[in-house]
Structure formats: structure tokens, C-alpha cells
Amino acid sequence: MRTVRRAAAGLALALAGPAMAAQIAPPGPLRGVTATPVRTAPLAPGEILLELGAIGVATARADLATITLTVGAEAPAFEEAQRLYRARLARIRAELRGAGLPADAVQTGEGQPPGSHPQSFGIAVDINNAWYGDIVVIRIADVDRVPAVRAALEAAGVTDEIWPVYTVSDLSATLRAARVRALARIRADAEAYAAARGMRVARIVRVTERNATDLYRIAYGEARRFRRGEVNMFTDQQPSPDIDAGVAIGVDFALAPL
Numbered sequence: 001m002r003t004v005r006r007a008a009a010g011l012a013l014a015l016a017g018p019a020m021a022a023q024i025a026p027p028g029p030l031r032g033v034t035a036t037p038v039r040t041a042p043l044a045p046g047e048i049l050l051e052l053g054a055i056g057v058a059t060a061r062a063d064l065a066t067i068t069l070t071v072g073a074e075a076p077a078f079e080e081a082q083r084l085y086r087a088r089l090a091r092i093r094a095e096l097r098g099a100g101l102p103a104d105a106v107q108t109g110e111g112q113p114p115g116s117h118p119q120s121f122g123i124a125v126d127i128n129n130a131w132y133g134d135i136v137v138i139r140i141a142d143v144d145r146v147p148a149v150r151a152a153l154e155a156a157g158v159t160d161e162i163w164p165v166y167t168v169s170d171l172s173a174t175l176r177a178a179r180v181r182a183l184a185r186i187r188a189d190a191e192a193y194a195a196a197r198g199m200r201v202a203r204i205v206r207v208t209e210r211n212a213t214d215l216y217r218i219a220y221g222e223a224r225r226f227r228r229g230e231v232n233m234f235t236d237q238q239p240s241p242d243i244d245a246g247v248a249i250g251v252d253f254a255l256a257p258l
Helices: 004-016 018-024 078-098 143-155 172-196 212-220
Strands: 048-061 064-075 121-126 129-140 165-167 199-210 242-257
Touching: 048 172, 048 199, 064 078, 064 143, 078 129, 078 143, 129 143, 172 199, 172 242
Parallel strands: none
Antiparallel strands: 048 242, 064 129, 064 165, 121 129, 199 242
16 A cells, blocks of 8 residues: 555655655655545445534533733832832722622732742833832623722723633533534534435435634624633624533434435
8 A cells, every 4th residue: 555655755756756766765665654644434335425513513602701900100109109009009909899800810920839820020210210110910700890890990090901711620511502503503404405306315425524613703703702601802892701612513414315
């Protein structure tokens, strides 16, 4: 059986010419991965093969929203900039407590082990001023509180864009529902094709599951990043806590005469 490597080598030799081929030709037989055709069940007399595909989409509610902010302050002295930063952070924490968030929902780099969080940092703006700031991560377990959190941050003086990232810890049930929808759509299409040809769906020959990520983005414009609910940076649309998950299914049917 011809191997993939043998075919590639033969093409290279043909393009290189006889002289080069003599120099690079291997001394013995080539060994490689054999190209084996995909086997399907044989069709009965009168049957025809119908290959269909579809994307099934189901929606899951996010169970976590994360907001990441840069909070900082500028002052003539580094120590003053650090004091102002901590005052701003304290105000943010107070407003978020009023919005119903627990204290551990707000994480900063100060006091954290190296590598566990983006670290606090201070930067000299010029010879007369200093800036001190930190990356502040807000984790919201109840995603319905996101509007209240956004209002609290605005009340605390946060002027940055507030873009929550929604995630789902377990999509397994949602993906199962998406598979059921994809298979139902394919079955309906197969019945329609069979009826149009005056035939019937005899049986399923093969089922395959494909990577739906790229197909989903093409089909739905990537308004929200697939399976993560992240904001699309090319639009002004806020992300949604309702996250779509898609599965691409391919099914081969045997159609038989009535």
C-alpha cells in the first residue's frame, strides 16, 4: 500500500530533477503512516448514500462573571500615590459590599503569593510624579448582580469600560442538548431528501461529531466568542450571561426504495 511519505517524496523528486533526485533518494524502502480510506457499511442493492451535516445550538446560563480593572493613582511622591490608590480601592470595596458582593469577591495583587495574581506595581511618571496601581479582579458568582456591580463601580468613580466575561463551569448538559437538536435537524432533512426522491430512510450508516467552533463562528458571526460568552471587541455589544454552545454533527444515511 502506498504511503503518504512515499507520495510526498516522489513529488519532491519529480520537481527537483534527475540530478537532485540521485542525491537525495533514500537507500531503502520508505516507512510512514499509511493512508487508509474511511470504511462505511456496504449499501444494499437499490440503496443510495446521503451525507448530511448540521449544527445544534443550546444555551446555558453563566455561573460566573469576571470583571478586571486597573485601579491607580498619581501623586508627586510614590508613597502619596500608594495612599491614594488604597483609598480608591477601599471605596470600590465599600460600594461592592453595598451591591451584595462578599469581601473575597475582590482580588488584588497586594499580599498575594507571586504568580497567583497580577502583581501591584508602581511607575514613575516623571521626575516630579509617581503612579501606583494594581490589577483588580472582581468575581461575581450570581451573574444577575452584574448590573448592580456595574452601578456600584460607577458610583465608586471607576471611569474605565466595564466588560464582564461570563463563563460556565460545566457545559456537558448543554452540549448534550445541542447534539439532540443537531440530530433532530439532520433526521428531518434526511426524510425530506428521501421523500423528494420517492425513497425512504432505511438506516443510519455513520455518525461523526466535528469541531463546531469555526463553523459556529462563520454561521453566527461570532457575536459572542464560542462557548465563553466573551465580548466581541469589534462591536459595542455587551456580553450576555446566556452562553450558546454548539455541536457540529455529520450523519450518513442509506436511502432505500419505497
